Amino acid sequence: MSLLHLCFYSAFTLSGLGLAFHRTHFISALLCLESMMLSLYVALSIWPIQTQTPSFTLIPVLMLAFSACEAGTGLAMLVSSTRTHGSDHLHNLNLLQC
Amino acid sequence: MNPHAKLICTLSLITGSTITISSNHWVMAWTGLEINTLAIIPLISKSHHPRAVEASIKYFLVQAAASALLLFSSMSNAWTTGQWDITQLTNPTSCLLLTAAIAIKLGLAPFHFWFPEVLQGTSLTTALLLSTVMKFPPMTILFMTSSSLNPTMLTTLALISATLGGWMGLNQTQTRKILAFSSISHMGWMAVIIIYDPKLSILTFYLYVLMTAAVFLSLNTTKTLKLSTMMTSWTKTPVLNATLMLALLSLAGLPPLTGFMPKWLILQELTKQEMTVTAVIISMLSLLGLFFYLRLAYYATITLPPNSANHMKQWHINKHTNPMTAILTSLSTTLLPLSPMMLTSI
Amino acid sequence: MLKIIIPTIMLLPTALLSPKNLIWTNTTTHSLLIAAISLQWLHPTYFPHKNLSQWAGVDQISAPLLVLSCWLLPLMLMASQNHLQQEPMVRKRIFITTLITIQPFIILAFSATEVILFYISFEATLIPTLILITRWGNQPERLSAGIYLLFYTLISSLPLLVTLLHLHTQTGTLHLPTLELMHPSLTLSWTGTLSGLALLMTFMVKAPLYGLHLWLPKAHVEAPIAGSMLLAALLLKLGGYGIMRVTMLMGPLTSYLCFPFMTLALWGALMTSSICLRQTDLKSLIAYSSVSHMGLVIAASMIQTDWSFSGAMILMISHGLTSSMLFCLANTNYERTHSRILLLTRGLQPLLPLMSTWWLLANLTNMALPPTTNLMAELTIMTALFNWSMPTIILTGLATLLTASYTLFMLLMTQRGTSPSYITSIPNSNTREHLLMTLHILPMLLLMLKPELISGTI
Numbered sequence: 001m002s003l004l005h006l007c008f009y010s011a012f013t014l015s016g017l018g019l020a021f022h023r024t025h026f027i028s029a030l031l032c033l034e035s036m037m038l039s040l041y042v043a044l045s046i047w048p049i050q051t052q053t054p055s056f057t058l059i060p061v062l063m064l065a066f067s068a069c070e071a072g073t074g075l076a077m078l079v080s081s082t083r084t085h086g087s088d089h090l091h092n093l094n095l096l097q098c
Numbered sequence: 099m100n101p102h103a104k105l106i107c108t109l110s111l112i113t114g115s116t117i118t119i120s121s122n123h124w125v126m127a128w129t130g131l132e133i134n135t136l137a138i139i140p141l142i143s144k145s146h147h148p149r150a151v152e153a154s155i156k157y158f159l160v161q162a163a164a165s166a167l168l169l170f171s172s173m174s175n176a177w178t179t180g181q182w183d184i185t186q187l188t189n190p191t192s193c194l195l196l197t198a199a200i201a202i203k204l205g206l207a208p209f210h211f212w213f214p215e216v217l218q219g220t221s222l223t224t225a226l227l228l229s230t231v232m233k234f235p236p237m238t239i240l241f242m243t244s245s246s247l248n249p250t251m252l253t254t255l256a257l258i259s260a261t262l263g264g265w266m267g268l269n270q271t272q273t274r275k276i277l278a279f280s281s282i283s284h285m286g287w288m289a290v291i292i293i294y295d296p297k298l299s300i301l302t303f304y305l306y307v308l309m310t311a312a313v314f315l316s317l318n319t320t321k322t323l324k325l326s327t328m329m330t331s332w333t334k335t336p337v338l339n340a341t342l343m344l345a346l347l348s349l350a351g352l353p354p355l356t357g358f359m360p361k362w363l364i365l366q367e368l369t370k371q372e373m374t375v376t377a378v379i380i381s382m383l384s385l386l387g388l389f390f391y392l393r394l395a396y397y398a399t400i401t402l403p404p405n406s407a408n409h410m411k412q413w414h415i416n417k418h419t420n421p422m423t424a425i426l427t428s429l430s431t432t433l434l435p436l437s438p439m440m441l442t443s444i
Numbered sequence: 445m446l447k448i449i450i451p452t453i454m455l456l457p458t459a460l461l462s463p464k465n466l467i468w469t470n471t472t473t474h475s476l477l478i479a480a481i482s483l484q485w486l487h488p489t490y491f492p493h494k495n496l497s498q499w500a501g502v503d504q505i506s507a508p509l510l511v512l513s514c515w516l517l518p519l520m521l522m523a524s525q526n527h528l529q530q531e532p533m534v535r536k537r538i539f540i541t542t543l544i545t546i547q548p549f550i551i552l553a554f555s556a557t558e559v560i561l562f563y564i565s566f567e568a569t570l571i572p573t574l575i576l577i578t579r580w581g582n583q584p585e586r587l588s589a590g591i592y593l594l595f596y597t598l599i600s601s602l603p604l605l606v607t608l609l610h611l612h613t614q615t616g617t618l619h620l621p622t623l624e625l626m627h628p629s630l631t632l633s634w635t636g637t638l639s640g641l642a643l644l645m646t647f648m649v650k651a652p653l654y655g656l657h658l659w660l661p662k663a664h665v666e667a668p669i670a671g672s673m674l675l676a677a678l679l680l681k682l683g684g685y686g687i688m689r690v691t692m693l694m695g696p697l698t699s700y701l702c703f704p705f706m707t708l709a710l711w712g713a714l715m716t717s718s719i720c721l722r723q724t725d726l727k728s729l730i731a732y733s734s735v736s737h738m739g740l741v742i743a744a745s746m747i748q749t750d751w752s753f754s755g756a757m758i759l760m761i762s763h764g765l766t767s768s769m770l771f772c773l774a775n776t777n778y779e780r781t782h783s784r785i786l787l788l789t790r791g792l793q794p795l796l797p798l799m800s801t802w803w804l805l806a807n808l809t810n811m812a813l814p815p816t817t818n819l820m821a822e823l824t825i826m827t828a829l830f831n832w833s834m835p836t837i838i839l840t841g842l843a844t845l846l847t848a849s850y851t852l853f854m855l856l857m858t859q860r861g862t863s864p865s866y867i868t869s870i871p872n873s874n875t876r877e878h879l880l881m882t883l884h885i886l887p888m889l890l891l892m893l894k895p896e897l898i899s900g901t902i
Binding site for chain 3 (some may be wrong): 366384
């Protein structure tokens, strides 16, 4: 495993772990998701350079567009949760527990 | 909800599912899944109730993380093998990651905790969408990658979800949560067979969709959200409640109803693969589910007192029942004699 | 087969579309006609199977049971007329429909030669029975009775399904006549033993074996009269029939596996008879007496000799008619006094004199008085068991003694003595009830003249 792999694998893993274990604010969860997406973006944009497949260079942009949409939806939900629950604390979301 | 927005959401749902089902490239499959997630979120949170908002947040976080994991697994596979083809997933680590991502998307135990809560926060029709349409794209991905997945891991996941789905549904009083747990245990039945006979798994999924749609639509007609409402809902549509009982027992897999067919075929395939012990265990675990279906059936129609009692009844409104419900219910109870035809056609 | 099954299915539209005042007459007449046609199955042939098709056939073991199940349907319809009198028309129709739905499945189960078809129709009888018990029973305990019925049956029968599928992958067929010729290899290894246990256990629960019988008294006590008749006369016989079919397949394994079952069956016959002596509930007493009789059937069908099979067959048929008749009698008492407690329904002979004749006849057949087929069955079974092992005569002899005593106890408690002062006026017994009893007792009396019709041997 080269240094390059280590970089984006560990970036993805760390932000995934952050999403899984740091559960206080919704905004931090969104940031973790975004950093997962960014590490994926880096990996996807280096892959065509390494393997010399220029037809693939458009894909990372597509991915980035969708992750931006996702982030937008996330922020919209941040707003709606603030309106209904008063804050963006994730532990406020306990109305539906079994 | 604005009809235009609803139209756009529905169309995007169809588009997203179609893209994922028909794609051969991981990025397109991921794109379809993303479109699906983004399209269902307005449908979940359309009532602006705090519960709906909470459900949509939980659904969003789980689905976004799962699809990121899916893209990550395919990306790491591409880095080692240079392939973006869905059927060419050969790297074992990527296979494990993909199984986890799909398990999160499908709500397979031990990644199932979001599913009952999200279903509880939505309306019955959206809950139906969540447990049928939204599970179809992940099922097709699982179907296409089935040759390279790890059998031990999938069998374990399947047994755990059959157990937990049956076990945790036992003490629920909310119909949507009960149906969510029933969905989890049905997912277990599909996951146990996906490696040995992927087509059978898809057939199981179709029949599950048929039966669960019949149950959800019947519940929607009487607006039954919890068991105590169900007890008094027979005054609205007595015949529908009687057929609801049959649909529920069919979901439980009692012969001679449709639900017995997938269980029978799955058990047969498992015994052919020398997995008799697994077959016995998973068939016994389905009895846990039977217990809560039976309770629902009791509430629906069986425990009506022999003579009309003087408890509180719901308003009797001559509401038009959706003809779809009738078709689905009759299909979900009487398809067993057609099983040879279905077997040859899949 | 279709000659009977299609008219049986056509009973459903008859029940749903008959005009209001003719519904009972139409369905009962129609089903009696079917029962009359079904008598042709009893005609013996040279070949082992009659009407053999790809998936069904009638042989000497299934023919008497099939005729019994066709015969019982009109009787069930007649018996439930009274307690449905107060119900609205729609509910009457639904009740009759439920009752009729069971019939094709029972016919299929008794006549199927493909084991999976047998399994499916065996299980398919569960849902209508469940509805019959939990929807039409009277006490709140009917819910737990329904759950007991469903879960006892399913827990024991799912391993059977897996074992059958396993047998299918090993031998390539589940066609009964073929399997009997092939002698499938259930060896003495532990997998073979487990398969054998799984094959037997379903039917042991259904029959029921002592120790696995707890669902039966509950279900009997809670069920309406038609449900009780159905359970006692037909569903228990499915268990006995299944044991006979399955032991034929198991080859050498049965002689090892039979010991625990024999012990439980014979000891259970003794124990349940003694329970009957201390019973306060009339329906529960009759239910326990069925457990005791079915214990003899299980013991006989486990040792697999010609004599024991024919004894088991005769006992199943005659017990089916006798216990069904006893339940009907108990129901006539229940409808008049609204109590099943023996202490409260004493001394009915002065009040219902003709009914007590039926009580006497039913009890005499139940305790196996000499000319009855019950006696022939018990003698055959006892002889077969004695031949198998001498000491069994102690158990079977004691069981016979206890059977006689609890039957006498039941007769004396319900009929003799001074009639209680709190029963001031009860309705007379009517023609429908007498007809019902006659239709139960006539076959028994006629079978005494030609018991080889039901003896199961060719």
